[in-house]
Amino acid sequence: MLTRRTMLRGLAGGAGAVAATPLCREAQARGARHLPDGALGLLFDGTLCIGCRACMAACKEANDLPAEHTALTIGNYWDAPLDISGETLNVIKCYREGAGTKKDEVKDGFAFTKVSCMHCVDPSCVSACPVSAMTKDQVTGVVKYNVDACIGCRYCVAACPFNVPRFTFDTPDPHISKCQLCYHRAVDGKYAACAEVCPTGATLFGPVIDLKAEIARRRALTPGAETTYPRGKIGGTDTYRGAAGRYVARTYGEHEIGGTQVMHLSGVPFELLNKPKLPSVAPARISESLQHAIYNNLIAPLGFLGALALLAWRNMRPKRDAAPPPTGGGS
Amino acid sequence: MSAAAEPRPDEAAPIGGRIWSPFIGVLALLVGVAGAVIAVRFLRGLGAVTNLSDGYPWGLWIAYDDVIGSALGASGFTVAFVVYILNRGQYHPMVRPALLTALFGYLLAGASVVIDLGRYWDFWHVFLPRYAQWNSVLLGVSLCMTAYTLVLFLELMPVVLEKLGWKRTRQKIDRLLFVVVAIGVVLPTIHQASLGSMLLVFGPQIDPLYQTQLLPVLFLSSTMGMGLAAVVIESSVTSLALRRPVERELLTKLMKVGQVVAAAFVVARFIDLAVRGQLGGLVVARPLVLLFWIETALFAAPVVLLWGPASHRPARVFVAAMAMAVAGILYRLDAYLVAYDTGAGWHYFPSLGELVVTIGLIAFEILAFIIAIRVLPVLPKLGGARAAAGPA
Numbered sequence: 143m144l145t146r147r148t149m150l151r152g153l154a155g156g157a158g159a160v161a162a163t164p165l166c167r168e169a170q171a172r173g174a175r176h177l178p179d180g181a182l183g184l185l186f187d188g189t190l191c192i193g194c195r196a197c198m199a200a201c202k203e204a205n206d207l208p209a210e211h212t213a214l215t216i217g218n219y220w221d222a223p224l225d226i227s228g229e230t231l232n233v234i235k236c237y238r239e240g241a242g243t244k245k246d247e248v249k250d251g252f253a254f255t256k257v258s259c260m261h262c263v264d265p266s267c268v269s270a271c272p273v274s275a276m277t278k279d280q281v282t283g284v285v286k287y288n289v290d291a292c293i294g295c296r297y298c299v300a301a302c303p304f305n306v307p308r309f310t311f312d313t314p315d316p317h318i319s320k321c322q323l324c325y326h327r328a329v330d331g332k333y334a335a336c337a338e339v340c341p342t343g344a345t346l347f348g349p350v351i352d353l354k355a356e357i358a359r360r361r362a363l364t365p366g367a368e369t370t371y372p373r374g375k376i377g378g379t380d381t382y383r384g385a386a387g388r389y390v391a392r393t394y395g396e397h398e399i400g401g402t403q404v405m406h407l408s409g410v411p412f413e414l415l416n417k418p419k420l421p422s423v424a425p426a427r428i429s430e431s432l433q434h435a436i437y438n439n440l441i442a443p444l445g446f447l448g449a450l451a452l453l454a455w456r457n458m459r460p461k462r463d464a465a466p467p468p469t470g471g472g473s
Numbered sequence: 474m475s476a477a478a479e480p481r482p483d484e485a486a487p488i489g490g491r492i493w494s495p496f497i498g499v500l501a502l503l504v505g506v507a508g509a510v511i512a513v514r515f516l517r518g519l520g521a522v523t524n525l526s527d528g529y530p531w532g533l534w535i536a537y538d539d540v541i542g543s544a545l546g547a548s549g550f551t552v553a554f555v556v557y558i559l560n561r562g563q564y565h566p567m568v569r570p571a572l573l574t575a576l577f578g579y580l581l582a583g584a585s586v587v588i589d590l591g592r593y594w595d596f597w598h599v600f601l602p603r604y605a606q607w608n609s610v611l612l613g614v615s616l617c618m619t620a621y622t623l624v625l626f627l628e629l630m631p632v633v634l635e636k637l638g639w640k641r642t643r644q645k646i647d648r649l650l651f652v653v654v655a656i657g658v659v660l661p662t663i664h665q666a667s668l669g670s671m672l673l674v675f676g677p678q679i680d681p682l683y684q685t686q687l688l689p690v691l692f693l694s695s696t697m698g699m700g701l702a703a704v705v706i707e708s709s710v711t712s713l714a715l716r717r718p719v720e721r722e723l724l725t726k727l728m729k730v731g732q733v734v735a736a737a738f739v740v741a742r743f744i745d746l747a748v749r750g751q752l753g754g755l756v757v758a759r760p761l762v763l764l765f766w767i768e769t770a771l772f773a774a775p776v777v778l779l780w781g782p783a784s785h786r787p788a789r790v791f792v793a794a795m796a797m798a799v800a801g802i803l804y805r806l807d808a809y810l811v812a813y814d815t816g817a818g819w820h821y822f823p824s825l826g827e828l829v830v831t832i833g834l835i836a837f838e839i840l841a842f843i844i845a846i847r848v849l850p851v852l853p854k855l856g857g858a859r860a861a862a863g864p865a
Contacts, residue, residue: 308527416816426608426674433613
């Protein structure tokens, strides 16, 4: 009773089952992702930062986050977090060397840096997430998190090379935390709270294309010369007068894993600020290209399945035909 | 064609005997302690019992229970492949125990995923197209592993039907078993390779000695070696424990396949390192390099041990299988945990709670296996079996 029809039916069933495996209908090797047209981001200029941490307090308030307890050797503090966490999305950190008196100098100096989501052009967290809880906004490029989709697998936490998405390990009802560029405030005509409150314009909000132009402008200035900086968001009326910075050559975020929408300028090398040294090709691009090549619209897996099914069918004929099967094995 | 003339493999039968014993008691105790730790995890969160952090968000439960547990469970698919696809019917007595080991391995991998998932009550999101994110390697792995666990149930259906005596259902299932077997080879092939691909998106956070586009190939080949080794170890231990004759011929032949796989793994790995210009990194003194060489020695052990005239000695075969299994385990632990570095200041070593849960899951696996072979027709019926399997 083992007919060709049975076999074909079996193969069809097999195809259905494998179709439930990760298939990708997109083209195979995928190219680099590009900045969305309406990309929004931040520019953090460490030479302007005075370390007041108003941005950290504003971030907590805007995102309705609880105060965090920090045990330091000099005492116990509330809301002096040393790093981002499940309850803190933005932290200003300080580099210090020797006497620590000269701003933005390596020797005997100090410098500030900001730690928060970089809003990658090709984010690893979005590529990793199995359930679309991490998404990149098509228009603004903001990397958003949806707790209602999240299953708490923490693949995003592990995947991010900037170590940004964080997880609340100490609760039975956990979630991922990360900066979402205050996109929820846009409906009220507001923008990223950290930039809004920054007194010196060290954190500046705006379209990435404008921020890049502003970076070019600052780099062209003579260090020390007085200049006018936009404050809050780019293109606004609020300004700040200050001396032009002396920058290291690199803009952090320009090329890192395919570029990011948050960019950093600094007076000291980024390695000293604990910014990871990263390649310019996005790991997500490598990972997805390889996956697409393997699955290739399921041609290879299905062909493999068909061949195996045929061999298994020939080798597993029912007991009673003790005689060798007729050659060809077709029917 | 010659294989078609082979006698059909002999029947399987429950081995019977008393289920309760002091050993079973110890296993049950380990399972109980693990259950208590799991209860604390569900009541108070992952942080209460694990050493996980934002720098090491994945720990022992992912690396051992899922990645390694499922690879050892590959015994099911490698043996099914050898018996049904390569038509080496003489290995048939190995099929059922291998499938059973695989089923427990995968069920427990699934269980530990639920324990490890922060928002486990929403785990079903991976099955809904509405949430699917097809670029995620993890989504593919989740779907494949779930599907394969179901396939394992189907592959083991004849065991249960035999026990129940439902002959007609059994015959119907037997006729379609070839499809199930084929799917049961394709799915593990895909997801065991993908368990390697999972690390690709970690990019430079994985040490260059381990981060390579060859990850899927390295994971798949070492999985096959681990699967074969698991069959040999499980069969040897069962034979010794139950004072049944050791399947010397079969185990040796299976490990010979393992020998080829291990050799292929080592060669592929060194070619990959050479192509990527990383060979220089192998002479730098640091812990990961030491671990790399230990792995390489363990992978090379079966290749060397099974060479030459003395390779048929059961002790050799057993040691080769142990080396192969430990090699695969170490390679996975290193790739997932030791080679992973997300920046200064982060450290991870499994907590007592994590270890207790992992040990408890392994104990449960052994416990369930012992009970299953006592009440279900899994192991070959004794008497006459050896003669049939004899000539090579």
